[in-house]
Amino acid sequence: MSFRRRNYSEVMDNLLTSLVKGVSAEEHPFPSSNAPYVHSLERSPAVDIIAVYGSRNGQSHAFVKGKDYALSADGTQLQWMEEGGHLPLATCRITVRLSMLTIYPDAGQPGGNFYSPGHADHDRGQ
Secondary structure: OOOOOOOHHHHHHHHHHHHOOOEEEEEEEOOOOOOOOEEEOOOOOOOEEEEEEEEEOOEEEEEOEOOOEEEOOOOOEEEEOOOOOOOOOOOOEEEEEEEOOEEEOOOOOOOOOEEEOOOOOOOOOO
16 A cells, blocks of 8 residues: 655545544545546535645645536546646555535525535435
8 A cells, every 4th residue: 555645735635524423535546447537426426525635746635626626417436537637656646525415505594504414415304
């Protein structure tokens, strides 16, 4: 198993992930397949990918949503961008932070939100 050095913001994100319910973190080897590179998410469907960390040029690196990677339309895969995006160092492990939390801004309480630890298609009535 290989280890990689993590920077302060990644350590803080991981700490917050462990404190906040409805957010999940997964580790995946890179590459997981031949190009185009995709990772099937263990906990899916996800509502959003919050952050992706890995190694690039020998340093810990935070990858950019929409530029380097995207969440598949069905919320089951992380997809690396084929053009213009940065890829992790080959044979490194990446950490993917996922949001499994649906937020309903108009939950019936003035100024309040309803947080549901379900999926994007979670029914308001449940």
